[in-house]
Amino acid sequence: MVIPFLIFAQTPSVPPQPPQEIVQPHQVYPLPGKLNSIPVFNSNSPELVLNEGILLSTFPPKGKAHENAHLNYPFPGRFDIFAHHVAKAPTPEDLRTLYLGILIHNPRKNPVKLQILQGASYLSQPDAPFIELPAQVEDPQGMVYAGPGSRVMGELLRRDRQDIFPPHLVIPGGQSQMLVNLPIPVKDLDPPLNGRSTYVRLQTNGNVYVASLAKFAPVDENGEERPPTLKEWETVLQAGKLVTPRDRPPTPPGTQPIIYGRVAGVSQGSLWEGRLTNRGNWLMIPPKGSAISYPLSSLQGGTLGTQQVQTAPMLVRYPDTAYQAHGNYGIQYSLTLPLYNPTLEAKTVTVRLQTPIKQDKLIGGLRFLDPPTSQVFFRGPIAIRYLNKRQTWQTRYFHLVQHRGQLGEPLIKQKIFPQRWQLVRIDFLYPPDATPPQILTVKTELD
Numbered sequence: 001m002v003i004p005f006l007i008f009a010q011t012p013s014v015p016p017q018p019p020q021e022i023v024q025p026h027q028v029y030p031l032p033g034k035l036n037s038i039p040v041f042n043s044n045s046p047e048l049v050l051n052e053g054i055l056l057s058t059f060p061p062k063g064k065a066h067e068n069a070h071l072n073y074p075f076p077g078r079f080d081i082f083a084h085h086v087a088k089a090p091t092p093e094d095l096r097t098l099y100l101g102i103l104i105h106n107p108r109k110n111p112v113k114l115q116i117l118q119g120a121s122y123l124s125q126p127d128a129p130f131i132e133l134p135a136q137v138e139d140p141q142g143m144v145y146a147g148p149g150s151r152v153m154g155e156l157l158r159r160d161r162q163d164i165f166p167p168h169l170v171i172p173g174g175q176s177q178m179l180v181n182l183p184i185p186v187k188d189l190d191p192p193l194n195g196r197s198t199y200v201r202l203q204t205n206g207n208v209y210v211a212s213l214a215k216f217a218p219v220d221e222n223g224e225e226r227p228p229t230l231k232e233w234e235t236v237l238q239a240g241k242l243v244t245p246r247d248r249p250p251t252p253p254g255t256q257p258i259i260y261g262r263v264a265g266v267s268q269g270s271l272w273e274g275r276l277t278n279r280g281n282w283l284m285i286p287p288k289g290s291a292i293s294y295p296l297s298s299l300q301g302g303t304l305g306t307q308q309v310q311t312a313p314m315l316v317r318y319p320d321t322a323y324q325a326h327g328n329y330g331i332q333y334s335l336t337l338p339l340y341n342p343t344l345e346a347k348t349v350t351v352r353l354q355t356p357i358k359q360d361k362l363i364g365g366l367r368f369l370d371p372p373t374s375q376v377f378f379r380g381p382i383a384i385r386y387l388n389k390r391q392t393w394q395t396r397y398f399h400l401v402q403h404r405g406q407l408g409e410p411l412i413k414q415k416i417f418p419q420r421w422q423l424v425r426i427d428f429l430y431p432p433d434a435t436p437p438q439i440l441t442v443k444t445e446l447d
Contacts, residue, residue, distance in 0.1 A: 019373065019405065024291070025365035028439065030308040031294040033274020035331070039075060040270050040312070043083040043212040044329065044432075045262035045321045046247045049098060049184075050090050052236065053243040055083075056264045057211040058316070059105065066241040071316040073266050074107070074207035080270045081200045082330040083212050084149065084432045087184035089192035097187065097217040097225050100196055101233045102180035105209045106171040112206040114169040114179075119200035120155040120162040121182055122148040125189055136409045137399045139381065144399040146379055148197035149432030153330070154381040154399070156199055156429050165200065171208070176234060181227050183217065197432050199330045201270075211237050242318070249320040258301045260326040265317030267325035272310065275336045276440075282340035282421065283442070285349050291443035293366065296353070297328045297436035304437060305362035328430045337424040337442065341416040348445040350410035351424060353382065355402040355438050366439070369405025378402040378438055380431030384411050386424045402438070413445075 043056040054069045061067035087098040106112040122128050128151040137144050142158055145151035155162060164182075171177050179200065186192035213236045217225035228236075250261030276283050276294060286292050295304045299311045312325035325331075341347050355377045357367040378400060385395045402408060416422045426440065 019369040019371055022368040022370055022407070023365045024368065026286070026291040026293065028293045028295065028304050028306055028362065028366065029278070030306045031274055031296065031310065032276055033272055033335070035269030035310070035312055036271045036273070037268060038270040039079045039315060040267045040330065041075070041079065041081040041210045042263045042265060042267045042325055043085070045264035046243055046245065047084065047262055048086045048088055049214045049243055050088060050245065051243055052215045053213070053240040054236065055085065055212040055214055055243055057237065058266060059209045059211055059237065065239045069240070069242045071265060073316045074209055075204065076207050078203050080330070081179070081198070081202065081210065083198040084195070084329065085184070085214070086193065086195040087186055089186050095187040095192060097183045097185045099183050099215050099217055099228055100180060100198070101178060101213040101215060101228060102198070103176050103211045103213060103233050103237060104169070104171060104179050105176040106173060106206065107209060108206055109173040110206070111173060112171045112204055112208060114171060114208065115203040116161060116165045116167060116169070117201040117203060118156055118159050118161050119165040120152040120160065121164065121180060121196060121198035122151045123184065124148050124195040127151065133399065133401050135401055135406070139397045139399045142397070146401065147433060148195060150380045150399070152197045152199050153429040153431045157381050157383055157427060176230065178230055178233060183227070213237060213240070214243055246320055250322050253300065253323055261322035263325050264321040266315040267312040268315050269312040269331060271332045271334060273334045275338065277338065282338050285339055285341055285347060285416065285442065285444050288347065288444050289446045291441050293439040293441040296333060296438040296440055297430050299326050299436055300324070301360050302358040302437045303360050304356065304366065304439065305359070327434065327436055329432045330429055332427065332429045335426045335440065337426070338421055339416060339424060339442070340421040341418060344418045346415055346417050348413060348415050348447050350413045350443050350445060351384070351426070352408040352410050352441050353378070353400060353402070353438055354408040354441050355404060355406045357405055358437060367405070368407050372403035372406040375404050376401060377404045377435040378431070379434060380428065382411065382426065382428040384424065384426050386412060386414065387422060
């Protein structure tokens with residue numbers, strides 16, 4: 001049987017239509033509250049690690065081969081550790097496993113007890129691949145994530161400690177221990193690229209120094225890769241230099257155009273806690289059909305008309321890295337909204353997280369896109385707690401994925417009766433790989 005060729009008329013291709021811009025003229029207020037003073041060991045530069053060496057060291061420089069690699073900052077009491085790095089095969093043939101080591105040193109004579117309050121560390125592959133997810137998914141069990149930053153923030157939000165971390169470490173006087181000694185493998189991946197996100201909350205009863213280090217896996221007598229030993233990590237600390245190539249350096253504050261740079265140093269602040277009010281102790285809901293918003297992770301050049309920069313300041317940093325912890329990766333936002341309906345009729349109120357187009361000054365209002373662009377600007381978990389109809393507390397967890405210009409879906413929709421109030425609490429940790437700013441919007445619906 002002969003099958004004839006079918007000839008189809010060629011239709012001219014229609015170029016995609018540009019997204020429609022949506023302008024929302026409602027008021028944006030500075031976010032109440034402030035960052036706490038807890039120091040954060042913040043290791044994110046260079047993000048892409050191609051060679052061995054020192055990523056970030058707060059050790060004293062004296063006696064080290066490369067003194068410029070050590071920032072001389074002891075951590076007392078409560079502090080956090082954040083590290084986010086990517087490994088890539090330097091050449092197609094070089095598929096050695098890169099290890100991330102986080103070393104903690106006790107400089108005093110007596111032992112130091114280091115409590116690990118919460119912590120998690122995950123790879124992109126295979127732990128948390130970047131999969132496509134809906135814009136909003138309810139996630140009561142913490143099983144929804146896309147990317148290692150998303151998964152780590154979800155565990156911290158639930159105040160979990162991954163089983164790779166013990167409850168505590170005891171570090172003898174003058175000695176060091178490894179908090180993290182974990183691989184970032186690239187072999188058998190296409191492309192040979194992988195990343196690891198780590199966040200740990202700690203409490204110590206004495207000053208300690210911390211260093212994050214990179215080293216390719218040594219091989220044993222059988223030619224098999226093995227984890228580096230503590231002694232090998234100490235050699236990197238003593239003799240190593242800062243990892244190269246370096247990231248693009250930042251521009252000084254106040255200059256244009258803004259190059260933020262990536263962070264390597266100690267930032268100040270791990271928690272932003274605030275009570276959102278606009279009249280006394282209450283947040284009066286806006287008139288029907290109207291909304292009010294508050295910026296989240298606002299930064300230099302992106303304050304959305306509020307002139308509020310929420311970015312954590314740097315206590316110490318390398319000269320070629322970010323002047324501030326732009327993006328506030330890993331910082332927890334804990335916000336209380338005491339919503340009050342002062343009118344004589346019931347109102348339906350929604351609360352949502354949104355990702356407007358970044359602006360420093362608002363011209364006409366907040367700008368969104370329909371449809372949003374393809375770039376993902378927020379990918380992570382969020383918790384919302386509120387009093388239900390029975391006046392008992394209910395907590396719900398969601399995983400959000402938002403693109404640039406996305407309006408966002410309601411996290412909660414509540415009817416507030418005349419001259420009554422409804423208390424809502426929102427918690428989330430700003431996820432690595434997100435792009436600020438976002439906003440929290442309270443709207444009284446038209447019904």
